Amino acid sequence: MPAAELDLGVNDEMVQAKAPLRYDLTVEKLEDAVLAQGQLRLKLDCQCVRCLKPVKIELDLKGWAAHLPLEVRTPWLLWAIAWT
Numbered sequence: 001m002p003a004a005e006l007d008l009g010v011n012d013e014m015v016q017a018k019a020p021l022r023y024d025l026t027v028e029k030l031e032d033a034v035l036a037q038g039q040l041r042l043k044l045d046c047q048c049v050r051c052l053k054p055v056k057i058e059l060d061l062k063g064w065a066a067h068l069p070l071e072v073r074t075p076w077l078l079w080a081i082a083w084t
Contacts, residue, residue: 019043030067037065
């Protein structure tokens with residue numbers, strides 16, 4: 001998923017997500033919700049606020065999970081439901 005499509009809610013000039021979000025997820029449809037589980041990876045381009053040197057940080061979230069009620073209708077959730 002392109003970084004521009006992520007709504008990270010980060011308004012920090014020192015932290016930028018320029019690389020795409022990488023993911024390996026399984027999605028399971030439950031009775032009234034969707035359970036997404038797997039791994040998320042995101043590279044961040046940061047800048048040290050003390051010395052202003054560039055710093056690259058890679059977030060690797062193994063064992064990530066989200067329980068999403070079906071009443072929430074976002075485009076990616078509708079896609080996920082269609083593939084379960």
